[in-house]
Each structure stands twice: as C-alpha cells, then as structure tokens.
Amino acid sequence: MSIDENTLYPLNGIRSILEKLPHVEALGITAIELNRGSCLFQVEYAPHLVGNLETGVLHGGVITTLMDSAGGAAAFSVVPVGASIATLDLRIDYLKPAEPGKSILGYAECYRQTRHVAFVKGHAYHDSPNDPIAHFVASFMVGSVGFAPDAQQ
Amino acid sequence: MHNSETSLFEKIMKLKAAGEFPAISDLIPYSAFVGFELDSDEQGLLTILRAKPSNIGNTTIPAVHGGVVGAMLEHAGVMHIIHECDIARFPKIINISVDYLRPCIGNQDTFARGYLIKQGRSVSNVRVEAWQSDPQRPVAAAHAHFMMG
Numbered sequence: 467m468s469i470d471e472n473t474l475y476p477l478n479g480i481r482s483i484l485e486k487l488p489h490v491e492a493l494g495i496t497a498i499e500l501n502r503g504s505c506l507f508q509v510e511y512a513p514h515l516v517g518n519l520e521t522g523v524l525h526g527g528v529i530t531t532l533m534d535s536a537g538g539a540a541a542f543s544v545v546p547v548g549a550s551i552a553t554l555d556l557r558i559d560y561l562k563p564a565e566p567g568k569s570i571l572g573y574a575e576c577y578r579q580t581r582h583v584a585f586v587k588g589h590a591y592h593d594s595p596n597d598p599i600a601h602f603v604a605s606f607m608v609g610s611v612g613f614a615p616d617a618q619q
Numbered sequence: 620m621h622n623s624e625t626s627l628f629e630k631i632m633k634l635k636a637a638g639e640f641p642a643i644s645d646l647i648p649y650s651a652f653v654g655f656e657l658d659s660d661e662q663g664l665l666t667i668l669r670a671k672p673s674n675i676g677n678t679t680i681p682a683v684h685g686g687v688v689g690a691m692l693e694h695a696g697v698m699h700i701i702h703e704c705d706i707a708r709f710p711k712i713i714n715i716s717v718d719y720l721r722p723c724i725g726n727q728d729t730f731a732r733g734y735l736i737k738q739g740r741s742v743s744n745v746r747v748e749a750w751q752s753d754p755q756r757p758v759a760a761a762h763a764h765f766m767m768g
Contacts, residue, residue, distance in 0.1 A: 488675040489684035516648045518709075520627045525649035526712055527690020534686040535676075553685040557716040613677040 473546050474502070475615050480542045483615045484535065493528065495535055502543050504575035507536040511567050522566030529570065529590050530558055533602040536574035541584035541606040542615065544576050550614035551584070556604035564599050568592045574602065582608055628709055635701060640664060643698065653687055655694055664702040666695035668729040668749075681725040688749065689717045691731055692761035696745040699733025700765055707768070710743065715763035723758040727751045741768045 481497045484490060493515070499506040509515075509532045517525025534553055541551045564570055573595060574588030584606040589598040627646065634642045640657040644650045654669035668674075668683070668691045676684020693715050700710045723729055731749040742764055749759045 487678060487684070488673050489687060490676065492673040514648050514652045518627070519646060519648065525647070525690065526693050526715075527649060527653070527686060530689035530693070530715075530717075531676075531684055531686025534684070534689065538685075550679070552722075553719045555716065555718045556685070556689065557714065558689075559714040560712055613679050613682075 474544065475542055475547055477501070477543060479615055480539055484539050484542075487535075489531065490535055493531055495532055497539065498571070500539060500543065503540060504573070505536055505539045505543065507532055507539065507572045507574075508569055509572070510569045516566075521563070523563050524566075524570070526558070526560060529560075529564070529572070529600050530556070532570060532572040533558065533574065533588055533590060533600070534604070536572040536588060537586040537602065537604045538606065538613075540574040540576045540586050540588070541579075541608070544579050544584065545608050548614065549608050552607045552609070552613065554583070554605045554607050556602065559601040561598055561600055564590075565592060570599065572602075579608075584608055631701065631709075640698070640702065643701070647694075649690075650694065653690065655691065657698060659702070663732065664695075664699055666691065666698060666731040666733075668731070670726050670728050672725070675725045677722075677725075680722050683723040683725055683729065685717075685719060688719070688723050688729070688759045689715065689761070691729060692717055692747045692749060692759060693763060695731035695747045695749070696733050696761065696763045697765065699735065699745055699747070700743055700767075703733075703735050704738055704743070704767070710765040710767055713742065713764040713766055715761055717759060717761045719759050721756060721758045723749070724751055729758065730754070736762070739767070741766065743767050 578585040656667040
C-alpha cells in the first residue's frame with residue numbers, strides 16, 4: 467500500500483464527506499476511527515431501524531449499510547486522489563442477532579489493493595471484535611465511474 | 620408493542636391468508652423508514668423501494684446507498700419465502716451475497732422479485748433481482764440463505 471500521503475485522499479476529507487452522505491446521515495452512522503487501509507464506523511440503536519417489532523432487533527439492512535459504508539471508507543483511504551469507488555459485490559454472514567438498545571460498531575480493512583479493485587473484509591460487533599454479530603467481505607471497483615470525494619466540491 | 624413472538628408471526632400469517640401483503644411491510648419499522656412496499660401480481664410478490672432523497676449514498680450520480688439496495692434484496696427474499704412457503708416460524712437470514720450490476724438511480728423507484736431456488740427442511744436458498752426502468756437490466760442481484768426450522 468502506498469505511503470505517499472500526497473497522492474491519497476486526506477483522511478479528514480474522506481470522513482467529513484462520507485458522514486454527510488444523505489443516507490449515512492439519516493442512519494446516524496459516524497466514523498469513530500479512520501486510518502490508511504482500515505476504519506471503524508458506528509451506528510446508534512434507534513426504534514425506526516428495527517426489523518422485528520417484538521424482539522426489537524435492528525433490521526439486517528442497517529448492518530449491510532454500516533459495513534458497506536465502512537468498507538467504502540477503507541477503500542477510499544488507499545486509492546489515489548481522483549479515483550472513484552463503487553461496490554462490486556458484498557457478502558454478509560449473520561453470526562448472531564444484534565442486541566436491542568445497543569449501538570453497533572463496524573470495522574473494515576482493505577487487505578489487498580490492485581489498480582482496479584480494492585478487496586475489503588470486516589466485522590460488526592457490540593463490545594468486542596472477538597464476539598462478532600456479522601462478518602463482511604466485499605470488493606470495490608476503483609476507477610472513473612462511481613463516487614469520488616472530489617466530486618463533492 | 621412487545622407481545623409474544625408468536626403473535627407477530629400470527630398477525631403476518633393472517634395477513635398472508637387474506638392476501639394483504641402490503642400490510643405486512645407496515646409491521647416493520649425499518650421498511651417505512653427506507654420506503655419498502657409490497658405488492659402482488661400474476662407473477663407473484665413484488666417488492667418496491669420508493670425513491671427517497673434520504674436513501675442517497677452516492678451524491679455524484681446520485682445513486683441509492685449500496686446498503687439500502689442490499690437491505691431491499693434481503694427484505695424481498697424473506698418476504699418471498701413468506702409468500703411462497705408454508706412456514707411454521709419467521710425465516711431467519713443466515714447470509715446474503717449481493718452483486719451490484721448497474722447504478723441504482725436515486726430519483727427512481729426500484730423493484731425486486733425473489734426466486735426460490737431450493738426449499739429445504741431447515742434451510743432455503745433464494746435468488747433476488749432488482750431493477751428500475753427495465754426488468755431486463757437489473758441494477759443488483761443477490762442470493763441468500765434462510766433458516767426455516
């Protein structure tokens with residue numbers, strides 16, 4: 467992975483632009499940590515995000531959105547300035563139900579990057595990454611179509 | 620709001636028997652939040668994601684957030700099982716794989732249909748496709764496993 471900061475998107479820029487995307491804002495997803503190649507996002511529990519009224523468990527789509535956002539941020543953190551990112555595919559394994567009332571953390575890291583593809587994996591958890599709610603793996607196209615932080619300005 | 624688990628399931632089964640699928644979606648808070656609707660026609664169940672500015676995840680195109688597209692495919696999958704299968708409990712998702720095929724344009728409605736690939740005693744495999752203006756040009760597709768028993 468490149469270590470020349472000048473050729474990469476500034477981390478603070480990635481964070482502020484991603485957190486302001488309409489659906490990221492609507493879900494209340496925030497970036498807890500953003501590093502080169504990895505990041506930690508969080509979504510707060512909210513009643514309107516519930517998928518099962520009786521158990522109060524959040525809808526699986528909330529985890530999908532948290533992990534897709536975190537994965538996208540991890541990919542953005544390692545691609546050259548000017549490059550865009552588009553999710554090519556993702557997979558979520560639901561390991562155990564999320565607990566009602568608790569916020570969910572989503573960790574993602576880019577473990578391999580080629581000129582055209584960023585390979586990302588991660589997990590969602592409440593308190594400890596050793597006790598995950600879900601596993602996540604995704605690949606992102608790196609190119610000229612899709613979303614780029616620059617296009618915001 | 621917190622009745623026993625059977626009562627929500629029974630409510631859903633009653634709505635299914637009456638063919639009132641649109642009302643099932645309303646029992647799920649997240650569905651209303653992102654704008655999922657259900658309709659049934661001669662081809663079976665149709666899941667609809669209404670265009671909503673708050674679902675945008677890519678302001679360049681603008682396009683629907685990939686997470687919402689994934690959520691829609693998961694929702695369409697579980698609703699398809701409820702529609703097609705004789706079930707004794709709510710199907711529980713095990714995993715889902717989503718392929719993003721084309722941009723899901725933010726100011727257009729999105730439609731999805733499920734296909735039951737295999738109904739097993741304990742696990743079912745469902746394929747789901749989503750499209751916007753042309754069913755022949757899907758914007759996303761998924762396959763998912765659900766625990767049935």
